[in-house]
Amino acid sequence: MRMTSRRRLIAGNWKMNGRLESAAALGAGLIEGLANRQDLQALDWLICPPFVHLKTLGDLLEQSRQKIPGLAMKLGAQDVSAAEDGAYTGEISAEMLRDCGCSAVLIGHSERRQYFSESETLIAQKLKRAIDAGFLAVLCVGESEQERGKGLTRAVIDKQIELLLNLWPVSSHQAALGPCATQDLQAQRGVHMALANHQPGVGDTNARAEWASRLVIAYEPVWAIGTGKSASPDDAQQVHAFIRDRLDQAGWPSSSIRILYGGSVKADNAQALFGMPDVDGALVGGASLQATSFLDIGQAAVRHR
Numbered sequence: 001m002r003m004t005s006r007r008r009l010i011a012g013n014w015k016m017n018g019r020l021e022s023a024a025a026l027g028a029g030l031i032e033g034l035a036n037r038q039d040l041q042a043l044d045w046l047i048c049p050p051f052v053h054l055k056t057l058g059d060l061l062e063q064s065r066q067k068i069p070g071l072a073m074k075l076g077a078q079d080v081s082a083a084e085d086g087a088y089t090g091e092i093s094a095e096m097l098r099d100c101g102c103s104a105v106l107i108g109h110s111e112r113r114q115y116f117s118e119s120e121t122l123i124a125q126k127l128k129r130a131i132d133a134g135f136l137a138v139l140c141v142g143e144s145e146q147e148r149g150k151g152l153t154r155a156v157i158d159k160q161i162e163l164l165l166n167l168w169p170v171s172s173h174q175a176a177l178g179p180c181a182t183q184d185l186q187a188q189r190g191v192h193m194a195l196a197n198h199q200p201g202v203g204d205t206n207a208r209a210e211w212a213s214r215l216v217i218a219y220e221p222v223w224a225i226g227t228g229k230s231a232s233p234d235d236a237q238q239v240h241a242f243i244r245d246r247l248d249q250a251g252w253p254s255s256s257i258r259i260l261y262g263g264s265v266k267a268d269n270a271q272a273l274f275g276m277p278d279v280d281g282a283l284v285g286g287a288s289l290q291a292t293s294f295l296d297i298g299q300a301a302v303r304h305r
Contacts, residue, residue, distance in 0.1 A: 006258050008274070008301045009216060009281035011046040011138060012288025013078060013106060013262075014053075023053040024060060029291030031064045034073060040298050043281075045073040046104055046138075047288070051092060058101020074136065076104030079112060082125035094133035104136035106283075108160070110222045120160065131214045138216045138260070138283065141243070145223030154242055157219070161246060212252055217243055217259045218283040224263025226285060233272045233279075236261045240278035267296035274304040 018026065030047065034040050049057050058075050065071050077100075081091035097105065107130060108123035123139075130137040143156040219239050224230050231239070240259045247254035261273050262283030273279050281301060287293040 004255070004277070004280075006256065006280045007044055008042075008298075009044040009046060009258055009260060010294070010298045010301060011076070011216075011218070011260065011281065011283045012048060012294055013109070013283060013285050014047065014049045014289060015078070015111075015285065016050055017289055018050070018053065020053060020056060023049050024056050026289065026291060027057045027060050030294065031060070031068070031071070031073065033291055033295045034071065035064075035068050037295065037299075039302050040295060041070065041072050043072065043298050043301055045298070046076050046136075047073065048076040048078050048104075048106055051077065054097070054100035054102060062101060074104050075101050076106065076136070076138070077102050078106050078109065080105045080107070080126055080130055080135075082122060082129050084129075094129055094135060097135075098133070102135070104138065105130050106218075107137050107139050109140045110142055110220060110225060114222075131211055134214070136214055136216060138218050140218045140220050140262070140283070142220040142222050142225075142263070148221065148223060153221075153239060157239065157243065158246065161217075161243065208251070209253055209256070212257050215257055217257065218262050219243065219259060220262035220283060226264070228264050230264040230269050230273075231261070233276050236273055237276035237278055240276070244278055265297060267293060267300060270297045270300035271303060274301045 014023070014026075027047065027049075030045070034045065047057065054075065054077060061071070061073060061075055077092070077097045079092070080097060081088060081093050083091060083093065085093050085095060094105070107127045108118065112118045113123075127137050127139055139161075141157050141160040143153045147153065147156050219236065221231055221239075240261070243259055244254040244257070247257060258280035259278060260281045260283045261279050262285070264286075265273070265282045265284050266287050270282060273282070282297060284294060284297055287297060
């Protein structure tokens with residue numbers, strides 16, 4: 001049994017898959033599975049369907065919570081606008097997501113970075129918007145196969161979290177992140193100005209802890225997403241430990257921040273991954289589209305609580 005109070009989180013990213021009927025059936029199957037396997041209630045669960053299916057799943061979860069007290073499943077979105085409500089055609093605000101029953105959101109998934117050219121600046125703004133709105137924000141980071149081959153894994157991830165960490169309440173640890181992030185923050189002011197104004201004070205430990213409680217980091221090596229390849233448990237542990245160390249250097253309570261592994265996670269490799277001390281759960285893609293396989297990944301996590 002690992003020595004940590006961090007509760008495991010099993011998150012499913014359904015991506016652009018399914019139809020309304022199949023999404024409802026999958027949600028119902030997951031809820032039934034959790035109700036019938038009480039040991040799985042020791043975990044936190046998150047499902048992130050496509051936008052157009054959120055309301056249906058939100059209503060289903062709300063009805064199920066009335067019948068199954070303590071149902072530990074949250075509804076999340078795959079993306080959120082950095083802006084509040086307004087003239088942003090095609091965007092979905094955090095407030096709209098909340099109307100659908102969402103309490104969590106994925107931020108900066110590699111497919112958003114790759115196919116929609118999301119910059120570190122925009123991702124940082126989305127992260128701040130989500131947390132200001134009270135959402136659980138799952139920040140995705142990870143390196144490409146080419147970057148991995150060049151030995152740049154840590155450098156890439158360091159860059160991905162550097163700007164974002166500087167959005168949090170500053171402290172004397174800020175210098176550990178270097179001057180470039182501060183310069184980038186100045187540049188972002190002209191993009192999506194409709195951001196929440198709340199900013200906890202310098203050295204505000206309570207505010208820092210509150211923000212940290214809404215943050216989850218998902219390490220998803222791009223070369224492993226949808227390829228059938230997966231980082232070895234030791235490799236995943238090394239990267240997760242690196243991320244936790246960088247959070248410490250920035251003055252964050254890293255011991256309370258969950259770090260998930262994502263990238264071709266399946267029931268047959270999950271158990272070894274969950275045996276690592278800094279792997280706090282999984283962000284699951286393809287295997288989350290079948291109730292049995294998704295729940296079986298959770299079963300592997302139960303074995304390593």
